Amino acid sequence: MVGELGSQFTPILYALGIGVLAGVPSLVLSRLLSPRKRYNPVKFLPMECGQVPVGEGRSHFMMQYYAYILMFVVFDVIAIFLYAWGSSLLSISREATLPMIAFLGIMFAAMGYALYLSGRKGIW
Amino acid sequence: MASSIIKKTTTATGFIKAIESGSKHLLLKRFTLRFPEQKLKFVGDGYQFDPKRGVGIAGARGRHILFHEKCTGCQLCAITCEGIAEAIGMVKISEKWKQNKKGIMPQIDYGKCVFCGLCVDACPFYALFMTNDFELSSFTKEHLIYTPAQLAVKPKYDGSVDIKIDKRGAWHG
Amino acid sequence: MMSSNISKNSENDPKINQSSQKNNHNQTNLKDLEPKNSDNFIDRSLNLENSIYSEISSKFTNKVKLKYSKSKRIKIYVEPEDIVEVAEFLKANIGFDHAESVCGTDYPDDNSIEVIYHLNSYSREDLSPIIFALSTKTSRNNSRLPSLIRVFNSVEYHERETFEMLGVYFEGHPRNERFLLPEDWADIPPLRKDFQIKGR
Amino acid sequence: MSKEYDREFETKFQETTRLGLEVVKESEEDRLMTLSVGPQHPGSGHFRFTIKVDGDYIVYCDPDPGYVHRGEEKMSEYRNFIQNIPHLERPVIHDSTNITYSYSLAVEELLGIEVPRRGQFIRAIASELNRQVYTLYWLAIYGIFLGHSTMFMWPAGDRELFIDLLTALSGARVTHAYNIPGGVRNDAPNGFKEKCLQYVKYFEKRLVEYEDIFYNNPLFRQRTENVGILTKEDAINLGVTGSVLRASGIPYDIRKVEPYDVYDEIDFKVQYMKTCDSFARAYVPFLDMRESCNIIKQLLDKMPDSGEVRLKLQSNPKGQPGESYKRVESGRGALGYYIVSDGSPKPYRVKISVGSFRNILALPHLLIGSKLGDMPSIYWALNYWPVEADR
Amino acid sequence: MATAPKEFRFGNFVASIVWLVFWIIIIVTLVVLPLIFVILFYVPLPYAGDEVLTPYLFFSMMVDPTRTVPIIDFLIHTDLFRAAIFxxxxxxxxxxxxxxxxxxxxxxxxxxxxxxxxxxxxxxxxxxxxxxxxxxxxxxxxxxxxxxxxxxxxxxxxxxxxxxxxxxxxxxxxxxxxxxxxxxxxxxxxxxxxxxxxxxxxxxxxxxxxxxxxxxxxxxxxxxxxxxxxxxxxxxxxxxxxxxxxxxxxxxxxxxxxxxxxxxxxxxxxxxxxxxxxxxxxxxxxxxxxxxxxxxxxxxxxxxxxxxxxxxxxxxxxxxxxxxxxxxxxxQIFPQELIPNYTGEKIxxxxxxxxxxxxxxxxxxxxxxxxxxxxxxxxxxxxxxxxxxxxxxxxxxxxxxxxxxxxxxxxxxxxxxxx
Known part of the structure; x- marks a missing residue:
């Protein structure tokens, strides 16, 4: 079983390998063909619109929209759970949908509440 | 009161109108002027000036044309240009003209010229005009300096393309 | 020299004559320039300008000097110490609410720099066409003037520009700094007359 | 933006932001990121402003123009009145007729001359055409600033119509050097009137398309509506001009307020809006373009068929001692020249009061507290042309 | 990089190419081909149709094109081909x-x-x-x-x-x-x-x-x-x-x-x-x-x-x-038979x-x-x-x-x- 499933995935690995095979030679070829002039250190500075960079490029930087991120962490998983139910919907009994609807209801309520609160608190 | 209130549209109609307007243009003609193959037609033979009336004659301001038989070497064009681009210098010429006792004529550096045409306005003898030719690019700066002999040559410019407008939009043809 | 040209043209072209009578404020400028005409020339359009000046002069009797008053343009001269007061009066009582430009002119012969605030009004419609030039002077050696930034917010960048171009220090302006010139500029202020352009 | 956040910033920055002073607390400094926008930034032009962002919000802005400072005012003092024309139009080559228009008016006052009537009409037509050229260029850039590539290409293409007309009129595509003290350089060529009418009528049809794809686009509305509110009081205080002023509800147009040449014979309305946001600032130039088409039609209609267009001046005219201040309505608002003459053939002092330089004062005022994504829509709606501001 | 050197001569250029081709042929015949044969000797080759898939089959295509059909048929049904090509x-x-x-x-x-x-x-x-x-x-x-x-x-x-x-x-x-x-x-x-x-x-x-x-x-x-x-x-x-x-x-x-x-x-x-x-x-x-x-x-x-x-x-x-x-x-808009009465291998x-x-x-x-x-x-x-x-x-x-x-x-x- 495991081997069978594994063999199903092997073409994806092939494709990955082919992507690498397409990428590496072109980079190597580009490296061979292109000019390399290193006399000017300013050329290799990070982009700062023509100015000398101020501060670090990688910094502690926070966007305001973290409430969405927190909700995403929860609801993305739930959305994937729905697939497990959805794929077997036709083979399970009809009553099994009721708890699912209840689950969706809770999910919706929670999401609505979260959106409402974060909207009210002005997190973004 | 200005008519400054724009109609408020809903989101859907806004998108539909935008898509309609965009896709309508797929049927219109292309406006692009394909320059080296197509060249714009200009009014007349180039900018000229009538010193008697003190008014110019409409025309494109391309490179100059110098009429040797009229130039007196008075330097008025060079003096005018001094405050503008300093593109005109007077040089000695080998040929002899009766009206040009000093034997000097303008030489124009098109690397500096701004094509304002005020030198044409300054010339009182109908000697310096401008032509339609604007394709002056060259590989070296030296080639941009036009001697009086080069300036005397009437350039060939065969611009024939004009903007045309009809139901299928505007295009250069 | 020019008047001969104009008269010739007017005789030739009757259309021009008509038009110049129709829009007379274009023509008034011409006559204002000649002092002998302006004495006996009474124009309705100058009423407003005169009333503005009389209002100012009634408040500040000796402090302001009228430089000229022509169609839609008034210029008065104020000593530097009075300029803030006059400007506040202009803003509050007359209605000039913003400055179109601040212009400094260098006069090396008098050893003075003249700074002119061109004031205009958005809020009073009848004042909108009028440019009120409020001028003052400072010496070239120690050029300091009180800043009008507390009165007119709009002079901020103009005063900054005047500072760097003419070296007039505006007291009370928060940023008497370089603005338009290069960061490494180390010469005298460029709009002073003793700054020479290379080659001229 | 939420109310709380807004108020916090308002109280902090109300007094000092406009002056460009830094008021961020030391403890907050480490979480801010300093970004310089320009001079090599696709969203700035020849201009730099340093901003500091706290997450998605801009908390500090310091404009720093001057990258294209040419010293036009100093240069003008060394050239005589006529020779100043070609270099004075360099700051705004897309609006070069208007920037020499007010110079010519000011010099004409100093010289004491008046332009022949046909010359005045041709001048006004050239000025309107050139304003269209400028506004279309501005609109194209506004389109690409908001990521709308079609709105970049269409105005840039339609601009060619007016460039074509101006080429026929003056002989050059952008640097026309057409206005001159005493009139215009040359008369309009034959057939210009018909061509102009044809183009203007076609262009009026195109404007409807612009509205469909750009101004009525819901995404464009979302990007610009209620963004960067410049209230009427602020607009007056900051002394902004042109479309920025008219978008704040003040119908102030030099053509109406102080009509020059033949504008008092033309029947037109000053276009303005009362919403004070970026959308209004973007829409007023559009309305101006539409009105400008009407003006061009009227001007063509009323223009005398023949007559002088230029006074014959002597070659090196001397101004009478004195000074003059003349304004015209350019694409960016009032464009004034203050010229002092000492009686010599060269001006003693030339001061150019340009709309861009006045409008940029509103930039820190509007940017601080707004989102980083609003930066292009606020900045370019200010109708700012960096080269003109630097002079 | 892109510009030709000043002492560029076309004859030298052609000579260098000929020289290069010569060396490539030498190396291929002396090194690469023997190496391929050695590898082929040890590697078990898959069956394509009823024949063992060898490089010789490709060469036989010149004689009888139909013989390559099973090879192509075999190749296009490998996972590698599907992932890489079609x-x-x-x-x-x-x-x-x-x-x-x-x-x-x-x-x-x-x-x-x-x-x-x-x-x-x-x-x-x-x-x-x-x-x-x-x-x-x-x-x-x-x-x-x-x-x-x-x-x-x-x-x-x-x-x-x-x-x-x-x-x-x-x-x-x-x-x-x-x-x-x-x-x-x-x-x-x-x-x-x-x-x-x-x-x-x-x-x-x-x-x-x-x-x-x-x-x-x-x-x-x-x-x-x-x-x-x-x-x-x-x-x-x-x-x-x-x-x-x-x-x-x-x-x-x-x-x-x-x-x-x-x-x-x-x-x-x-x-x-x-x-x-x-x-x-x-x-x-x-x-x-x-x-x-x-x-x-x-x-x-x-x-x-x-x-x-x-x-x-x-x-x-x-x-x-x-x-x-x-x-x-x-x-279905394509016909069932591309060439009528074709009896060979079907692809x-x-x-x-x-x-x-x-x-x-x-x-x-x-x-x-x-x-x-x-x-x-x-x-x-x-x-x-x-x-x-x-x-x-x-x-x-x-x-x-x-x-x-x-x-x-x-x-x-x-x-x-x-x-």
């Missing part, structure tokens, strides 16, 4: 290249321009090759302070990830590189990689604008991943399977677009966001943050990322076709060719639809994006899920079709 990467890359050309011409037409015009005789058809040559001959500049291994690796991973996604797309009956039972989940998993790669690259390049761009890519993922996943759920409900081929098979009566149009709309909008195309190109917003996470890219690194982006575009357009437009389903399969034709056609239609917003829309702002994703699209997606549930439980639709 339903997989090369096909996708070809469509991506076509997409780039079509996009440029299409946008140009809408904007009254000509678009690429001079490269190639006809309407600039070779423009892409010219661009590729330009990119490959440009210097790659790595900013100082950048994480060099990551900086080099990310573009390659980007292309590889896009290639992996192509392996899952069923193009014709039986023509899919990897016929996974959980195909749609696998695609979601792979597509979820791209924003992370953007973030990785922005982190690696040690610059401010890429950093903000990477964060924006992450926010875009957050805004649109859930509507994206939920909008595909009705299809899973309707087909009762997670396998993409089975989803297509279950649409033999009607396209699922007919029952799930709202989902299709949500899927379309979300895939625009997923692709970072124009209304949602926030991570690359050039007027705000120079070029977003692509600011520090140059030369071929940029080229590879663009290739990956357009392959990704193909994947999403194809996924839309598979989910909503019935995949390869379409009327032509009318059903497969028909499937490929319809699939490609629909995919191109979908690609055009994805390209269209670029011509008519400005860029959106990030808070509007998040708001749209969370407040509007999720709700819309759920509405369609409930519609489909009602239809199924109401007995109107069964997996067999309408009742």
């Amino acid at each position: 339903p997989g990467f090369a096909y996708a890359a070809f469509i991506a290249a076509a997409t780039i050309y079509i996009e440029r011409k299409f946008l140009a037409k809408m904007q009254l321009r000509t678009g690429p015009f001079y490269a190639g005789r006809f309407e600039g058809i070779l423009q892409l090759i010219a661009d590729g040559l330009k990119l490959i001959s440009k210097e790659v500049i790595i900013p100082s302070g950048a994480d060099k291994p990551l900086f080099w690796a990310t573009p390659i991973i980007f292309v590889a990830t896009a290639a992996a996604a192509t392996a899952l797309i069923p193009v014709a009956p039986g023509w899919v590189a990897s016929d996974l039972d959980v195909g749609i989940l696998a695609i979601f998993a792979i597509l979820g990689f791209f924003p992370l790669l953007a973030l990785l690259f922005s982190w690696a390049s040690n610059s401010k604008y890429p950093f903000i761009g990477g964060l924006r890519a992450l926010h875009q993922l957050i805004a649109f991943e859930i509507p994206f996943i939920l909008s595909a759920l009705p299809i899973v409900l309707l087909s009762g399977s997670l396998n993409l081929s089975e989803m297509v098979e279950s649409q033999y009566l009607f396209w699922f677009f007919a029952v799930a149009p709202i989902s299709a709309f949500v899927f379309y909008i979300s895939s625009l966001a997923e692709l970072e195309r124009v209304p949602f190109d926030l991570p690359e917003a050039e007027s705000e943050i120079v070029a977003g996470w692509l600011t520090e890219t140059s030369g071929m690194i940029y080229g590879l990322i663009q290739l990956g982006t357009y392959v990704k575009l193909y994947v999403l357009a194809a996924l839309f076709v598979v989910l909503f437009l019935g995949g390869w389903m379409g009327p 032509y399969n009318a059903t497969v060719v028909n499937g490929i034709f319809w699939f490609t056609l629909k995919t191109f239609g979908m690609i055009m639809l994805i390209l269209l917003p670029r011509g008519i829309n400005p860029r959106i702002r990030i808070d509007i994006l998040l708001h749209t994703g969370w407040y509007k699209l999720i709700v819309l997606a759920f509405i369609n899920i409930f519609i489909v549930l009602t239809l199924i439980y109401g007995g109107i639709i069964t997996p067999g079709g309408l009742q």
